Amino acid sequence: xxxxxxxxxxxxxxxxxxxxxxxxxxxxxxxxxxxxxxxxxxxxxxxxxxxxxxxxxxxxxxxxxxxxxxxxxxxxxxxxxxxxxxxxxxxxxxxxxxxxxxxxxxxxxxxxxxxxxxxxxxxxxxxxxxxxxxxxxxxxxxxxxxxxxxxxxxxxxxxxxxxxxxxxxxxxxxxxxxxxxxxxxxxxxxxxxxxxxxxxxxxxxxxxxxxxxxxxxxxxxxxxxxxxxxxxxxxxxxxxxxxxxxxxxxxxxxxxxxxxxxxxxxxxxxxxxxxxxxxxxxxxxxxxxxxxxxxxxxxxxxxxxxxxxxxxxxxxxxxxxxxxx
Numbered sequence: 001x002x003x004x005x006x007x008x009x010x011x012x013x014x015x016x017x018x019x020x021x022x023x024x025x026x027x028x029x030x031x032x033x034x035x036x037x038x039x040x041x042x043x044x045x046x047x048x049x050x051x052x053x054x055x056x057x058x059x060x061x062x063x064x065x066x067x068x069x070x071x072x073x074x075x076x077x078x079x080x081x082x083x084x085x086x087x088x089x090x091x092x093x094x095x096x097x098x099x100x101x102x103x104x105x106x107x108x109x110x111x112x113x114x115x116x117x118x119x120x121x122x123x124x125x126x127x128x129x130x131x132x133x134x135x136x137x138x139x140x141x142x143x144x145x146x147x148x149x150x151x152x153x154x155x156x157x158x159x160x161x162x163x164x165x166x167x168x169x170x171x172x173x174x175x176x177x178x179x180x181x182x183x184x185x186x187x188x189x190x191x192x193x194x195x196x197x198x199x200x201x202x203x204x205x206x207x208x209x210x211x212x213x214x215x216x217x218x219x220x221x222x223x224x225x226x227x228x229x230x231x232x233x234x235x236x237x238x239x240x241x242x243x244x245x246x247x248x249x250x251x252x253x254x255x256x257x258x259x260x261x262x263x264x265x266x267x268x269x270x271x272x273x274x275x276x277x278x279x280x281x282x283x284x285x286x287x288x289x290x291x292x293x294x295x296x297x298x299x300x301x302x303x304x305x306x307x308x309x310x311x312x313x314x315x316x317x318x319x320x321x322x323x324x325x
Contacts, residue, residue: 021045021239024054024138025153025197027087028232029188031132031167032217034104035094038114039128040232041138043082044195044239051078051088054152055143056118058127059135059201062161065147075143076118076127085239089232092128093117113232132167132184135160137201153197156183157206168208175205182214186282187228189213191306192236192321213306213321216282222274222312230310230317255309259323262301266320270294272311277322279307300324 027042039056043049057075059065082088091106091114099105102122106114119128130136135156141149162168162175162183171179182188194211208214219228252268266275275296277286285307286298300307309320 020195022196023140023152024049024082025190025194026136026138026155027190027235027237029136029155029183029212030110030217030229030232031130031184031186032107032110032227033185035092035102035106036110036217036227037106037128037130038089038091038110038229038232039136040235041078041082041088041090042190042235042237043084043086043088044237046084048084049082051080051082053140054078055139055141056090056127057137057139057146058130059137059156059158060126060130061133061164062159064159073123073125074127075139075146076125077143078118079116085237087115087233087235089113089115090118090128091116093120107227109227110229110232113229132181132186133162133164135201138197151197151199151201154199154201155188157203158201160206168206170209172207173205174207182208182212182282185217186214187217187231189215189231189321190235190237192238195237195239213308214282215278215308215319219276219278219310226312226317228310228319230319231308231321236321253311253318253320255320255322259325260300262303262324263297263299264322265295265297266309266311267295269296269311272313272318274312276310276312277307278310279305 021044024041024043026039028040030038055075055077094106096103097105119125135158137151138153139149140152160175163177166177167181167183168174169179169181191211215228217228218225254267255264269290273290275288275290276284279285304324307322309322311318
């Protein structure tokens with residue numbers, strides 16, 4: 001079969017910006033150790049959305065297209081219906097507890113928050129086998145005609161490889177290994193101020209912290225390494241006040257005031273034993289053991305930025321985002 005490289009057409013360059021809160025976007029990107037790969041898709045509208053109209057495609061190692069024999073292998077259709085102001089957690093389908101090598105299973109705590117599993121066989125679709133240097137596109141339309149479908153959201157920069165064993169970083173030009181790499185072995189959480197997807201696959205540069213907050217993929221809890229996935233299954237977005245958060249509904253954890261000038265209180269924490277504050281680079285800047293208190297007051301004066309309050313307890317974990325002005 002003739003192998004012809006297919007490139008993006010001018011259809012992408014003529015895409016107009018989408019209206020705010022009008023369509024799905026990627027709200028969290030998870031690139032963890034081994035096969036711990038996941039995407040969280042958020043519905044910012046007030047209506048349910050049929051996910052079968054959408055698909056995710058991976059552009060690996062700086063590629064800009066695919067061969068004619070790989071029309072759909074780079075992509076995978078989403079399934080289900082996503083309720084208004086809700087999230088869909090899509091996890092790579094590696095669940096064989098005896099799997100080894102490329103079949104090593106996703107960790108239990110990530111499997112537990114999945115709404116659906118995707119891409120069990122690499123040869124059929126490798127869309128969810130992404131590493132920190134792969135670009136991803138959320139499309140709307142026909143998976144069998146990728147080049148002519150609507151770009152809904154883009155992660156990374158198509159056609160750019162920031163490194164075979166690396167990813168995009170915190171320092172300009174974000175693709176040369178300088179700074180701190182945050183798209184590999186990290187989770188990236190869309191900022192609450194982002195209300196629609198990015199539709200340009202070819203930006204001048206991809207700054208991962210422009211629209212995203214970064215947290216490490218793994219954290220240490222009581223001497224044990226665990227996945228840092230407490231934010232999956234909920235998303236804070238300016239499109240909706242009080243977006244879905246199952247953990248918060250159970251334990252009613254809150255941070256106030258938020259935004260803060262530096263001093264804030266974390267409330268309803270009696271169920272948790274440990275409280276940490278993590279900055280956007282994944283560094284722990286505050287930690288305290290909880291001995292039964294229902295709240296704790298934290299002072300981060302003179303530390304402007306976005307932080308994450310991570311609470312852990314008996315098999316439970318929850319993360320809250322706080323902004324210091």
